[in-house]
Amino acid sequence: MDEKDNYSKLDSEFSTVKYVAKEFYLVEPFKFVVKERVIEKIPEKFLLLKPIVAGICGSEILYFKGEKEPEKLKARLPMLPK
Numbered sequence: 001m002d003e004k005d006n007y008s009k010l011d012s013e014f015s016t017v018k019y020v021a022k023e024f025y026l027v028e029p030f031k032f033v034v035k036e037r038v039i040e041k042i043p044e045k046f047l048l049l050k051p052i053v054a055g056i057c058g059s060e061i062l063y064f065k066g067e068k069e070p071e072k073l074k075a076r077l078p079m080l081p082k
Helices: 003-014 058-065 070-076
Strands: 019-028 031-039
Antiparallel strands (some): 019 031
């Protein structure tokens, strides 16, 4: 069995597996909403990573704490995907 056959075998094993991604959105100071999204297929030449640790940048902390100017909070919150 060559290397390509090994990948084909892996593809067939994982083609029926569905993954659930948890997405966190800041909707107002001190409040996150968690949404789950099912990932049914991983496109060819892409990979799915399982994070062990996540971080948040310093400027985002100011949004979380509500310490940005009111007009910036109004413009940026909720932080939802487009």
